[in-house]
Amino acid sequence: MTVPVSSPLTNFAAYTPPNSTQTRIGHLDLESQKITPLSHQSGTPLTNLYEVISAGKNAQFIPTSRFESPLELSSVTLLPPISGRDVLAVGKNYVEHAKEFNSSGFDSSDKVDQPTHPVIFTKRATSIVACHSEIFPHTGWTKTLDYEGEIGVILGKGGFGIPEGEALDYVWGFTIINDVTARERQRDHKQFFLGKSADTFCPMGPIAVPITSLPDCQSLRITTSVNNELRQDSNLSELIFSIPTLVSTISSSQTIRPGDVIATGTPAGVGIGRAPPAYLKPGDVIQVSVSNLGTLTNRISTPGKRPPPILQQSPAPPKNFTQLTTLRNGKQAYIERHGDQTSSKVIVFVHGLGANTTFYHPLLSPALLKHNLILYDLEGHGQTPTTASSITRIPTYVDDLENLMSSLPLSPVPRISLVAHSFGCLIALTYASKHPLQNLILLGPVPVPLKPASAELILKRADRVRAEGMLPLAETIISGAVSQKTRTTNPLAVTLSRSILRGNDVEGYAKCCTAFARFTGEGINWDRLRVSSEKVVIAGDEDKSAPLSVTRKTAEKIEAKLVVLEEVGHWLVMEDLEGVERVVEGVFC
Structure with missing residues (x-):
């Protein structure tokens, strides 16, 4: 019997199937929590989101098998929708958050409530983890663990010196990011990189969706809850610096590439903005939801656990490379x-x-x-x-x-x-x-x-x-x-x-x-x-x-x-x- 398939299949999720080590891309139905494995039109299975992006925003993909039922999400290992590169991130990009951060005593970067230029930094690729992965609290390194729900922009084209009026053409789609932060590290080192790049500090997912499947992408609603308590609630339209401005600013001096991810900033409601500050602790569950992108859910692990090992990839190219396990x-x-x-x-x-x-x-x-x-x-x-x-x-x-x-x-x-x-x-x-x-x-x-x-x-x-x-x-x-x-x-x-x-x-x-x-x-x-x-x-x-x-x-x-x-x-x-x-x-x- 042929399995019925809804169209389009654009909720792209990365995963490894049951009893396998091969990375695959599928369509995650957010209601049924089932994944339909996807392939190119040729029948070749999709293995990563870079393949999807390179095919273009309007590319159509097909189920890998017409005769097999979708996979239960619980049966696969969910991965970040895209990984392997540092995330380009933006600080203080919502008015009310810029104010709460400036008054918190943790902002060593500026003395004014609202920045005059985009604040750009990066998060290490090694900090990226998937939805449902645990966040390691690094208890010997930070006592001020905080959350920042954000909307991530995934670029679909490379370029240099992109005019603001053309910048949206370079956007492939969107995902959800939790910009986890060690506040005192951010303050003491007087920059954002170290406090935001620790292992597991960049949960991402559960899916990535192309801009063509989001009818009102510039008005996406974002909410963040901690242990089911609503902490953040805002809209992408409230950014200080818009997505076109960010793309144009970043590309003004450096080349952007397809698959680059921009974390666009977090709205007001983070832990340091509360009185007294409410830092994350082991066992806390953070949920970041964005309209049409699902919910990114992660739990703070117990201090005794260690973060999962980051496999080191040698810069030396392998020889006689082929389909491998x-x-x-x-x-x-x-x-x-x-x-x-x-x-x-x-x-x-x-x-x-x-x-x-x-x-x-x-x-x-x-x-x-x-x-x-x-x-x-x-x-x-x-x-x-x-x-x-x-x-x-x-x-x-x-x-x-x-x-x-x-x-x-x-x-x-x-x-x-x-x-x-x-x-x-x-x-x-x-x-x-x-x-x-x-x-x-x-x-x-x-x-x-x-x-x-x-x-x-x-x-x-x-x-x-x-x-x-x-x-x-x-x-x-x-x-x-x-x-x-x-x-x-x-x-x-x-x-x-x-x-x-x-x-x-x-x-x-x-x-x-x-x-x-x-x-x-x-x-x-x-x-x-x-x-x-x-x-x-x-x-x-x-x-x-x-x-x-x-x-x-x-x-x-x-x-x-x-x-x-x-x-x-x-x-x-x-x-x-x-x-x-x-x-x-x-x-x-």
């Missing part, structure tokens, strides 16, 4: 889900040095696809990015795997099974030393640790790939990595293996070489591995990277069953798919 540790990874995702049998595949998820694709048989299968690319491999400053070691790869499992919609995180190849076996063994597994299958596990001479060769390989790139190195590796039989009778396996190697990011491969060469085995608990889950080691009898003597020793150390494939080298899945498939299905099916 953001992990709990802030990194991003390329993940594939296959099979029955409701199955309790969760099998995670860890590839080796120079490989990617493609290595395991031939192994995904109909029998295996009855289980919940997870494939992912290691940092700097395949489609998972790395950065110039990122240091990779076996513990960091293990940490990525742990964060991957906690980032996926698996609750609780199950006792998984691991299938690992080559270098990936080091990750699997270390992970299994910390987390009990159901099953463990190792394909051509490499030595732990490498002999000094071998480690030196691997480090030289890292230098070589940085100097020459992957193409010549791939030829060298393939010539020694597959068996004689594979080279002469299975050109498809050779070609696929070579293609996987050639597609590697140089830095990702080089870093992995370094991690391999420097791994001493620290973190692997052989005693614990011996008493853990069912274990199988698969070896190729012509494997030069993981000689049979090495794989046999590994199997003995963890008390695993050893299966030897004849006339097979190191790329076992490509060289003897039937042999590997038979063993894997024997364990899982």
Whole structure:
């Protein structure tokens, strides 16, 4: 049945869906409290408000699915409608508030009731939080916590030196802001920035609405209540400096950009304007309502809590960026889900040095696809990015795997099974030393640790790939990595293996070489591995990277069953798919 949709869908809300880490944009129905996920006309889902803004004020978006019901607001994680940039803010922009602030003793910026020019400052992007997020009281830093309900203007075009008569053309739409303030910090530092930029001091939302959907946008009514007591009640038409004046003033010396937000100022009725002053305290609930924009609701948290961590974004650009999942540790990874995702049998595949998820694709048989299968690319491999400053070691790869499992919609995180190849076996063994597994299958596990001479060769390989790139190195590796039989009778396996190697990011491969060469085995608990889950080691009898003597020793150390494939080298899945498939299905099916 087709779900009926009201039009237009312009109450834009940012959120993450249930059991997901992907940011999405939807239409929030303020009455039903339900979100309709939105997409471009092409069908591509909207992921942030910047996409909406870039499409223009009159852009039309469609429901992501015509056959699925809207999401209950309570089932998603609501986000600020827009974030990532400092907010441009305006002080003392309502006549009565300018008077109450000037007489409060906290105004160190001026001695007159009404400013002659707009008072412009900024609030840090790191202070922005969503509707229903808690406001951290910073009790060791301020004792004069105050609210300021404001209407936020979102710009839709960039420009410089914009005439006041044209300024409204640069406005995309509106949202609600609570300009939370530490009054004594504002007074003592004789400026607004520090007292207004603490973490969680800029609640925003719940929605953003384009100006084209607000018939009387310059007369929006704003009210603020604290614990259901009305404190502020005014109208946008009462601004001292109008929105066109603000846009023109700010752009007179600096370029404005699409997505910039201007907090237009607060009306009278703030805490310091009361007698005696009424400062916010833990447990207080602040509600800022604006006509046609809904209500921004936030609670002051208890002092013992800490504000949510602000994920640091590196200025170094990621390499080979694609559609990725953001992990709990802030990194991003390329993940594939296959099979029955409701199955309790969760099998995670860890590839080796120079490989990617493609290595395991031939192994995904109909029998295996009855289980919940997870494939992912290691940092700097395949489609998972790395950065110039990122240091990779076996513990960091293990940490990525742990964060991957906690980032996926698996609750609780199950006792998984691991299938690992080559270098990936080091990750699997270390992970299994910390987390009990159901099953463990190792394909051509490499030595732990490498002999000094071998480690030196691997480090030289890292230098070589940085100097020459992957193409010549791939030829060298393939010539020694597959068996004689594979080279002469299975050109498809050779070609696929070579293609996987050639597609590697140089830095990702080089870093992995370094991690391999420097791994001493620290973190692997052989005693614990011996008493853990069912274990199988698969070896190729012509494997030069993981000689049979090495794989046999590994199997003995963890008390695993050893299966030897004849006339097979190191790329076992490509060289003897039937042999590997038979063993894997024997364990899982």
